[in-house]
Amino acid sequence: MSGFGVEVRDLTARYDATVALDSVSFTIRPGVITGLLGRNGSGKTTALSVLAAFKRRASGTVLVDGEDPWENERVLAGTCLVRESGDVAQDQKLKDTLEFLADRRPLFDTQLAGALMDRFELDPLNRPDRLSRGKRSAFGVVVGIASRTPLTLLDEVHLGMDAPSRYAFYDALLADWLEHPRTIVLSSHLIGEIERLLEDVVMLDRGAVLTVSDADTLRSSGLTVTGPAHDVAAFVAGREVVARQHLGRTAQATLVGPRDDDAARARAAGLELGPVALQDLFVHLTDRVPTPEEAR
Template sequence: MIELRDVSVRYGSTVAVEGIDLDLPTGKIYGLLGRNGSGKTSLLSALASFRRPSSGTVRVDGQDAFENPAVMRQTCFIRDTLDTNESDKVRALLRFAGWMRPNWDADYAAKLLDLFEINPRKRASSLSRGQKSAVGVVLGLAARAPLTILDETYLGMDAVARSAFYRELLGDYLAHPRTIILSTHLIEEVADLFERVIVIDHGRLLLHEETDELRGRGVTVTGPAAAVGEFVAGHTVLGEQTLGGVRAVTLDWRPDPADLARGESAGLNFGPVGIQDLFIHLTSRAQPLEATR
């Protein structure tokens, strides 16, 4: 179990993360979502023991994580920049990872290099941005660390390479279960990988839910403006659009069958809200909803 209790991260007078409480059962793929500047990387840095929280505690299996060699050996944190000496050759980076990571799989790393067409004899400084991202992916996946954190690692990769990465991540996770946390802006691309979704906004926890629960959380109601207005009264509105006499309202609500039947009899249509759309609606609010877990 990974436990965060009242974790805050501050940079001088700037508060990046404030008072976050999270319980993360191990052996799942988590999606960490948040807008730019929401505090995602600061939270992940504290979780990965790269940074001591300004206040609060991070524990892994009951042990304080910061500067704990036993915990840090089992944690792999790959950021969107390749944290290496760029004069090193790729094969040197892999060799160093093999020394540092007790679960390192050199054969799998070589397979991934072939998949992403990376020449191990090349210097990191000579790689394109997409190739550097691919090397980060190789380091993250082949480490097979019990806690693997990928913070926008693959943004420099093209669509074909990202698709290959998603396939490899899921396949290797099923073969070698571990805890994987993905921070991403490409929500629609990777949403099917998530077992749980965490959303933070302005440094605070907005929600932490099972993906299946989140998918069913919102509903879009469309129909004659007056009928829609009457139906949605009293419910939390996430967003709305009006065109002529037709109104579409997105709600943070899960209507039961009786509600749906009542709405359909009034000429209303109901549609699901995807994770990306729900994320946009939730984080576009002037005042965030109360955090849920």
């Protein structure tokens, strides 16, 4: 199983008079983990809802595994959208929900679900409406990973989980994806935590696409330079600096727009060059002055 690919062309989606997605286009490659990144209100949840046929588009083309997902039994059977708390019945025991899913999802792994329940210390006799927010999110993680659908959409599923639980989630997701490759779209604002998982990135801002790229290419659009503060300042003079850090006499600056002579200049100055974090690029690309309407 290599997963479903996704093609989106000129997609517009609305909530009454509000345009959530405005003629966006992007591709999600089959069999990879793609990060869907954006600030709150950027359109991430709307995009995932359209892909999963939870919401109908206003216009444009959406193809999942080459077919329109809307009311498409085959595509929907191979798609799992998990939002915070897992979109499951709140008054049913967790074990009953897992049995229901195992009966209806042909690739659902009951043994894996049980192992994840143990890992996140979830009582199968409990119900979601009696769980903390973090435990409800953990159960959503169990559902998303154990379903093993060809297209798995995880929308901020970590909300409410503490740091050890989040990292357990990332490790479990990556381990199972390596053993059972499929298409996974991971929406999160914790970019620094998830970037090690990502092969591709789709970045949204205010209902539009900012960039679609593989993660390595996106990282290569910037660089970090580290060394004595005075030498770093001279190196970055006149350049576009998106982040700075200082520790005593040592400084690090993050640049966008690397130049061909950067490596030679850094060697001559005794400076160290390194890759840029996706988090820094994300903040730079989405940094903006609020409109008068947003500032009210």
